[in-house]
Amino acid sequence: MKSLLAFFLLLSSQLLMAQSTTPDSLPTVRGFCIAAPTPAEHARFLTFIEKELAPRGVNTLVLRVDYNYQFKSRPELRDANALSEAQVKQMAQLCKRYSINLIPQINLLGHQSWAGTTNNLLRVYPQFDETPHVTMPAKYAWPNPDGLYCKSYCPLHPEVHAVVFDLVDEIMDAFEAKAFHAGMDEVFYIGDDKCPRCGGRDKAELFAGEITKIRNHLAQKGRRLWIWGDRLLDGKATGLGMWEASMNNTHRAVDLIPKDVVICDWHYDRAEPTAAYLVMKGFEVITCPWNKPAVATAQYEAFKDFKATANPTLASRYLGLMQTVWSGAGNFMDVYYGTKTTDERQKGPVDSFVQLFQVMNTSK
Known part of the structure; x- marks a missing residue:
């Protein structure tokens, strides 16, 4: 009987220890997402972390790195002017000092081009292009006959993941990170009818398959996947349309992907209640504002109410x-510190950042 009691006491203590590390006991995510600085902006950005982010209680920093790193595994994919390993380590150590969870992002699947420019992956490996028949325009305009917003890679190409996972693994090691942000937003090209691998396939299953593949790769080393949430929302049923939600049927992937994927739910014009929907689907969710302070503070109030x-x-x-x-780190810092003349549009993200964290820091 004593041994049985001892067993139950031990089990109870282990359960309490496990509960202490569950999301219930973690502090509220107070995040900031921005493009990683260029090498020339690096020193100033370190100061920005120390003097602006840390004092406001920012505890999560997502840096959109993409190809702004001197990759050793795939040097052909580096930007011409890219951060060194030493510079990344400086950022990682500084964030650790201030208990900031540093999360690197590389856009996977979608956002493989922008306007009239093909980004590094498809420029170096054009065979990965989901829509090679769509040529990049000399002068980009939206809308256009091809429905081209951003290119995607083919998720079923047999060689694409060997390349992108080399990038993911190396950047995760460099940043000493426990989570990786894969982007995955605004994917308009998926399951194209002319793709010899994807044509005719269910777009939701393709999207879910890619998320699951990335998630499983990260999980092998105990790392966690974050993504933007727009493709998991039904643009027609919600009235959110093609940007903040999906109009090409990827939304059904919400029921097909692992529940430990963290969803970053972005809405910029209104405090849409979609976080509640995603939470009820079983996901952990973070609401993401951009350039309208009133919307950001309304989203925080909705968060508190929930x-x-x-x-x-x-x-x-x-x-x-x-x-x-959604600008470079240097441009944001210029606007923030008033070191350049700006218009009201450029001030929006700065004002939203300042007011959101002011409300978060004064709220009870």
């Missing part, structure tokens, strides 16, 4: 907020 009124199971999955910045 945390206060939902049952503990649902409430624990709503992790927090992350301010997004």
Whole structure:
């Protein structure tokens, strides 16, 4: 009897230890997402982390790296002017000092081009292109007859993952990171009818398959996948349309992907209630504003209301907020510090960042 009691006491203590590391006990995500600095901006960005992010209580920093790193495994994919390993290690160590979770991002699947420029992966490996028949325009305009927003790689190409996973593994080691952000937003080209591998396949299954493949690769080393959430939302049923949600049927992937994928739910014009939907689907979710302070603060109020009124199971999955910045780090710092003349449009993300964290820091 004593041995049985001892066993149950030991089991109870182990369960309590496990619970102490669950998302319930983790601090609210207070995130900031921006393009990784160029080498010339690196020193100034270190100061920005130390003097601006850390004092505001930012505890999560997503850096959009893409090819802005001196990759050794795939040097052909480096940007011409890219961060060195030593510079990345400096950022990693500084973030550790201030208990900031540093998460690198490389856009996978979609966003393999921008406007009239093909990005490094498809420029070096054109055989990975999902739509090689769509030529890049000399002068980009939207809308266009090809429906070209950004190119995608073919998720079923037999050689693509050997390449992209080399990049992922190397950047994760360099950043000493526990989570990886794969982007995955605004994927318009998927399952193209002319693709010899993807043509005729279910787009939701293709999208879910790619997410699952990336997630499983990361999980082998105990790492976690983050993605943007727009492709998991039904653009027609919700009225959100083709940008903030899917109009090409990828939304059904929400029921096909592993539940430990963290969803970054972005909406920039209104405080849409989609985080609640994704939480109820079983995911951990982070709401992501951009350039409208009133929307950002409304999203924070919605977050607080949900945390206060939902049952503990649902409430624990709503992790927090992350301010997004869709410009270079140097440009954002110039606007933030007033070192260049700017228009109101450029001030939006700065004002949103300042006001969101002011509200978060003063809220009870």
